[in-house]
Amino acid sequence: MMHRVDADFRPLETSVTYWSKGAFTGTGLITVRGGTLNAVIDGPLGRVTHSIPVPDGFSIVPHPLATDSWHFWYFDKTKAGEQPSVIYNPQVAPRTGVPVLGNLETGTMTYEGEEEITVPAGTFTTDHFNLNGVIDVWMTGEDKLLVRYAMGVADLEYVLTDLSKGQH
């Protein structure tokens, strides 16, 4: 999976290859240019494409957890309470009928505040966001690195255990 975003974290391109239950489900290139998202998927069904309008404030969920800290880039911290979220969700278990091809999903996000948390990778000053009332995400630094992701209702958590950085 490769996911490129602009300086604001708005999606530019995503390429993915998905395998599920021992079977190849597809390789896709999803590109964003202005207000249009184009997806090209090559999989067991052949080549499938679609083109859909997208708002300025949206993100793509290609499903590595590291990308899940980049959804909140357009949250306005100067306003309190819930704000709308829009996510293009490439399908691992296809609801669109075509594996990998996604759809736009709307939800809500809230900012829970700044917190210091400790994980095996170290202690970090994080921004804590909640998505749809069920997912908590803690991220840190200028590249919004995911430190912890918790989905209490599913008894799941994903924790940063190693981190190294370089300048060049």
Added chain:
Amino acid sequence: MRCSIVIAAFALLNTFAAADELPNVNITRWSEGKIEYRKASTGEVNGSEDWHITVHPDGSRTLETRNRLDVAGFQRHVVYRVAENFRPLEVTSVYWVKGEWRGTGLFAVNGRDLEAVIKTPDGMIRQSRAVPEHFSFIPHPLQSNAWPAWYYDKQKGGPQTMTVYDMDALAGAVSSMLGKMYDQTIELIGEEEMTTPAGTFDVEHYRIDDVVDLYISGPDAVLVKFVWSPMDAEYVLVEYRASGP
């Protein structure tokens, strides 16, 4: 309190160590390594490549790479999947040259058809063309340069023709990352034992167009060394790790 944090940290570490060892039905085996790019005459390091190969239940292999040729200002992310016999299936790639994004592409092979779609700074480019049964992609990670020998006939031996679709390494002008198809000559020189900083390997030594010496090892054709004499360049495996047998 401190004790409980330490215990929790160890519990998490143990959880992840155990998770690493769980079998995954999509992964038959994996290997990963690092290749150093060097000036052959001096040994000066001028770039590097980190790669990871996943072998899937149908025998296909996915190669993920990050490579950088610092001396020339290149940096690339490439994911390349080949069939069990190493025939190309798909490539996705992102090229940066001299501080500028040059393109993001998908190249997919379906039988004898190659379809490419590339997002470039100037818009979208598409290409549809026929490809022969025997050919390979050159998307420019060095590890992918170990895979064009897949249809070499060892029983026949001697110089043989290999066909490559060579993507534009500079991603320049209007064609961006689109490739050119051309033939090269490849010859199996022999089998050797070779030692690099990554270890000692049984390798097959191929020569391409009398200018490149290619040394590859094992069922996944891991590149151990690539010597490009006219360019005073060599590429050497310096780190290697693999799943169990």
